[in-house]
Amino acid sequence: MLYALCFLMFTIGLYCTVVKKNMVKIVIGIVIMEYAVNLFLIMLGYRIGGVAPIVVEGHVLGNFVDSSVDPLPQALVLTAIVISLGSLALIISICVRTYEKYGTFDITQIRRLKG
Amino acid sequence: MTIFYILFLFMLVAAIIAVETKKLLGSVICIGAIGFGVSLMFLFLRAPDIAITQIVVEILGLIILIRATIARDLTFISGDREFFGVVVSVVIVLVIFLAGVHIFETLPEFGTPIFAETTGSASQTYISEGFQKTGAANIVSAVILDFRAYDTLGETTILFTSILGATVLLRKKSRKLLGEVDA
Amino acid sequence: MSGMTIIVKTICNWVKVLILLFGLYIILFGHATPGGGFAGGVILAGTYVLIMLAFGREAVEKNLSPSLAGKLLSVGAASFGLIALAGFLFGRDKFLWNFIYQKWPDFKFLGGGTIDLAEFAIGLVVTMSLYLVIFTISVYCRDFKCRDKQCDIPVKEREQN
Known part of the structure; x- marks a missing residue:
């Protein structure tokens, strides 16, 4: 059920990317899709009643293996979040340059891009 | 569970x-509201590293987005694309959603991770031997900088390249050249 | 023109030191507590953004000019590569080998061997790159707003030209 809600959020982002014609709205759809995918990957590794994957002093190791959540998706998502910020900056700079050249954010008005 | x-x-x-x-x-x-919700969700899912990173990245991303859009609301764009295209797109998105929901039923129940049931999986090795092999108590740090450091090397390259691209796109010299051609 | 009111400037003077310390703490203790190079680097970049918003762009340009930031960014990326290559020097043919912890496990610099050094390098890369991109966008938007008010031509006429 929670996975389906996550997928619903992804679908909202996909709808925004496909249907809207404002350029910033398309960027916003991409950002929503990124959030949904990151959230889904973290939810895959969750264990009910688990602890964060940090070894604390006085921990029994066998107990820790049985109660920790999955550290692997967390490590992968950590890099993905920072990369998404860099790519957001690149996309926004492309949008700003396009606005300066054509005077609008409307992708249907940008004639020379129309195939 | 209700908090989720x-x-x-x-x-x-x-x-x-x-x-x-x-x-x-x-x-x-x-x-920004969605980003802070996602950050809280990470905190409740026992991932404090990602919660910290998400909440800070969210603030900087908001500053970038607002800086880019705040003076440019002049041309008021509303509505969608042409009618036929919109109908086709919405139908495709709906089909993707209805097909995808059935796939999620094959996954294990929420709260029972896959790595716990398979013996000898990579995550179990990281958890049980990570502290002895690297000396880092935070297993996530041990994974991103020791076991899977190639990932981090590639990530640094991607960040470097994307920032380089943004800087080159926005610097003064290229803007002047293009401006003259446009006018 | 530069900056906001005196209230914001005074509060910012007090708070910026604490935020810098917090970012450095997160980078230093990334091996034991939540955090690491990524989160600490973004927090350090946030300090510069706070100063830029409160005092105006000239104040931050005096402290850390964009060309220096670009050089530091390159230094960070290169040092991470050198840490990766140092595994060849000290050990057998292993790229990205945690040589400090494997050869001298008793030597505790902070606890994690090369993990701490790599976290410093990543923190430097993330800080400088985010500072550079926000600085560039800020400069660009300022110039652009002035030009936009001058030539206030509607879109359709602009397209015909």
């Missing part, structure tokens, strides 16, 4: 408002 449903309700409402509102500034602020 409440946070998801909050995020879905914010997402719908962000998609459907007319003003760009309001839409960007709703993106």
Whole structure:
């Protein structure tokens, strides 16, 4: 059920990317899709009643293996979040340059891009 | 468990408002609301590293987005694309959603991770031997900088390249050249 | 023109030191507590953004000019590569080998061997790159707003030209 809600959020982002014609709205759809995918990957590794994957002093190791959540998706998502910020900056700079050249954010008005 | 449903309700409402509102500034602020909801969700999912990173990245991303859109609401764009294209797109998105929901039924139940049931999986090795092999008590740090450091090397390259691209696109010299051609 | 009111400037003077310390703490203790190079680097970049918003762009340009930031960014990326290559020097043919912890496990610099050094390098890369991109966008938007008010031509006429 929670996975389906996550997928619903992804679908909202996909709808925004496909249907809207404002350029910033398309960027916003991409950002929503990124959030949904990151959230889904973290939810895959969750264990009910688990602890964060940090070894604390006085921990029994066998107990820790049985109660920790999955550290692997967390490590992968950590890099993905920072990369998404860099790519957001690149996309926004492309949008700003396009606005300066054509005077609008409307992708249907940008004639020379129309195939 | 109920906290997850409440946070998801909050995020879905914010997402719908962000998609459907007319003003760009309001839409960007709703993106911030979704980001903070996601950060809280990470905290409740026992991932404090990612919660810290998400909440800080969210603030910087909001500053970038607002800086880019705040003076540019002059041309008021509303509505969607042509009618036929919109209908086809919505049908395709609906089909993707209805087909995808059935796939999620084959996954294990929420709260029972896959790595716990398979013996000898990579995550079990990281958890049980990570502290002895690297000396780092935070297993996530041990994974991103020791076991899977190639990932981090590639990530640094991607960040370097994307920032280089943004800087080159926005610097003064190229702007002057293009401006003369446009006028 | 530069900056906001005196209230914001005074509060910012007090708070910026604390935020810098917090970012450095998160980078230093990334091996034992939540955090690490990524989160700490973004927090350090946030300090510069706070100063830029409160005092105006000239104040931050005096402290850390964009060309220096670009050089530091390159230094960070290169030092991460050198840490990766140092595994060849000290050990057998292993790229990205945690040589400090494997050869001298008793030597505790902070606890994690090369993990701490790599976290410093990543923190430097993330800080400088985010500072550079926000600085560039800020400069660009300022110039652009002035030009936009001058030539206030509607879109359709602009397209015909």
